[in-house]
Amino acid sequence: MLNYFNKLKSSKIFKTILFNIRRKSLKPLSFLIYPSFQVFLHKEGKIEYGKGATLKLEFTWPHSIYKTSMLKIMEGGVFKFSKDLDIHTGAYISVDKNTKLELKSGYVNNDARIYCFNSITIGENIAIDEDVIIRGSDNHQSNCDHDNVSKPIVIVDKVWIGIRLLFLKGLRSVMLQS
Numbered sequence: 001m002l003n004y005f006n007k008l009k010s011s012k013i014f015k016t017i018l019f020n021i022r023r024k025s026l027k028p029l030s031f032l033i034y035p036s037f038q039v040f041l042h043k044e045g046k047i048e049y050g051k052g053a054t055l056k057l058e059f060t061w062p063h064s065i066y067k068t069s070m071l072k073i074m075e076g077g078v079f080k081f082s083k084d085l086d087i088h089t090g091a092y093i094s095v096d097k098n099t100k101l102e103l104k105s106g107y108v109n110n111d112a113r114i115y116c117f118n119s120i121t122i123g124e125n126i127a128i129d130e131d132v133i134i135r136g137s138d139n140h141q142s143n144c145d146h147d148n149v150s151k152p153i154v155i156v157d158k159v160w161i162g163i164r165l166l167f168l169k170g171l172r173s174v175m176l177q178s
Helices: 002-009 013-022
Strands: 031-033 037-041 046-049 055-059 069-073 078-081 085-088 092-095 100-103 106-108 113-116 119-122 126-128 133-135 153-155 166-168
Touching (some): 055 069, 069 078, 069 085, 092 100, 100 113, 113 119, 153 166
Parallel strands (some): 031 055, 046 078, 055 085, 078 100, 085 106, 092 113, 100 119, 106 126, 113 133, 133 166
C-alpha cells in the first residue's frame, strides 16, 4: 500500500483516482495521471492492460517542466499495454475510430507523437525518444489510390527509436542479429 501512496504523491491525485475508479482498476493502481495530461476516452473506446501493469501519463524527468499532453481514444478505438508503460510530458497519442494501438511496454519520451489510423503494434521494452513521430496514414490518396491512405505499422521488441525519427504507414521493423 505504501508503494501505491508513493506513486500517487507526484501525480494529480484526484484525476488519477477518478480515472482508475471509472476504469474499475483501483486495485492494483493501473493509471497515474500527472498535472497537464488530458485523457479523452470515447464511451465506446477501450484501454486494455496486462495484470499488474501501470501506465504513467505525463511522467517527467527530475527538474523538467510539465507540458500539455494528450491520450485520445475515439469510438471503437483500443489502446493496449501489457506491462509498465511511461508516457512522458508533451506526448500526443491518438487512436482513431475502430483502430488499435498496442504499446506493450517501455516509454514514450517528451514531445513524441503517435497517430494510429489503422493499427500500430510496438513491442516490449521499447524506447521512443524525443520528437519521434509514428503516423499510420498520410491522410490523402495519391493517384486515386483509395486503399492505401492508411496501413498498419509493426515495430519489434527491444527497439530504441532515436530522436526526431519519422515512421510512416506500412513500416514493419525487423531485429538485426549481430
